[in-house]
Amino acid sequence: MTSTERPAVRPTRQRRAVASALAGFDDFRSAQEIHDLISRQGDSVGLATVYRTLSALADAGEVDMLRNEDGEAIWRSCSDTHHHHLVCRTCGATVEVEGPAVEKWTGAIAAEHGYADISHTLEIFGTCPACLVS
Amino acid sequence: MTSTERPAVRPTRQRRAVASALAGFDDFRSAQEIHDLISRQGDSVGLATVYRTLSALADAGEVDMLRNEDGEAIWRSCSDTHHHHLVCRTCGATVEVEGPAVEKWTGAIAAEHGYADISHTLEIFGTCPACLVS
DNA sequence: CCAATATTGAGAACCATTGTCAAACGCGGC
DNA sequence: GCCGCGTTTGACAATGGTTCTCAATATTGG
Numbered sequence: 001m002t003s004t005e006r007p008a009v010r011p012t013r014q015r016r017a018v019a020s021a022l023a024g025f026d027d028f029r030s031a032q033e034i035h036d037l038i039s040r041q042g043d044s045v046g047l048a049t050v051y052r053t054l055s056a057l058a059d060a061g062e063v064d065m066l067r068n069e070d071g072e073a074i075w076r077s078c079s080d081t082h083h084h085h086l087v088c089r090t091c092g093a094t095v096e097v098e099g100p101a102v103e104k105w106t107g108a109i110a111a112e113h114g115y116a117d118i119s120h121t122l123e124i125f126g127t128c129p130a131c132l133v134s
Numbered sequence: 135m136t137s138t139e140r141p142a143v144r145p146t147r148q149r150r151a152v153a154s155a156l157a158g159f160d161d162f163r164s165a166q167e168i169h170d171l172i173s174r175q176g177d178s179v180g181l182a183t184v185y186r187t188l189s190a191l192a193d194a195g196e197v198d199m200l201r202n203e204d205g206e207a208i209w210r211s212c213s214d215t216h217h218h219h220l221v222c223r224t225c226g227a228t229v230e231v232e233g234p235a236v237e238k239w240t241g242a243i244a245a246e247h248g249y250a251d252i253s254h255t256l257e258i259f260g261t262c263p264a265c266l267v268s
Numbered sequence: 269c270c271a272a273t274a275t276t277g278a279g280a281a282c283c284a285t286t287g288t289c290a291a292a293c294g295c296g297g298c
Numbered sequence: 299g300c301c302g303c304g305t306t307t308g309a310c311a312a313t314g315g316t317t318c319t320c321a322a323t324a325t326t327g328g
Binding site for chain 3: 164165166181182
């Protein structure tokens with residue numbers, strides 16, 4: 001087989017529905033919530049398909065996937081640069097933040113101990129201004 | 135109710151077995167692995183009890199619990215100072231690292247956006263030197 | 269329109285984790 | 299030592315998120 005084969009990802013109704021749902025909110029949601037959202041929008045997409053699509057989008061770097069304290073995967077569309085999140089633990093409001101210094105630091109720490117093929121997770125949780133006043 | 139009630143935690147054979155197993159390694163392990171380890175040590179402790187004990191120890195701050203990339207909980211006894219981890223995703227070998235700069239950075243970012251009552255998670259995953267050669 | 273290939277969906281399968289509840293245990297008092 | 303009581307345990311069921319299976323369906327290039 002020649003190595004020039006295209007992935008051949010097809011733009012289907014289901015994938016459009018997931019993308020549309022993702023565009024409808026800007027905080028992190030579980031796959032099941034996203035599935036419900038799609039249903040409420042009138043579309044019908046299987047839960048397995050939602051999972052498959054979200055995973056694919058995450059691999060493609062078009063959505064962020066992280067895990068809440070219960071280990072559940074939660075998802076959100078994101079910008080395409082590397083970044084982290086400042087998340088309100090009361091309302092879920094999210095701010096994307098960048099920290100070049102942190103990236104550099106993690107790389108240095110890893111190198112110092114001889115670790116290769118590095119990845120890291122960094123999330124900040126707190127109470128946002130809006131939730132503070134109430 | 136007076137607030138002077140004692141938790142009444144009893145030092146049982148099972149809890150000792152879990153503590154002993156935790157002392158036997160210094161990398162992160164899943165609850166099931168710890169359960170296996172205990173069996174291999176000759177003790178017999180129910181899996182549910184292992185979970186209960188690990189959760190209690192984590193609440194007491196005597197062990198760290200974090201989640202690997204699959205969302206599984208992994209555990210390890212820890213020092214009592216604030217720190218993060220550099221974890222080998224192949225064998226689990228762990229290095230505790232400190233990063234005052236990072237602590238400061240997260241605080242600054244949070245303040246900048248008006249977030250209060252901050253906490254953060256930061257873990258670094260990679261392949262350790264030993265696993266690299268094989 | 270056709271054949272080839274990618275995609276979907278319904279439900280089963282997985283599997284880590286938690287709940288249930290009667291039996292066993294550790295403790296303090298006697 | 300022995301009792302009684304509240305704590306803890308363990309076997310197993312139940313939960314719940316996520317993935318797998320595979321036949322049916324949709325899309326695409328020709």
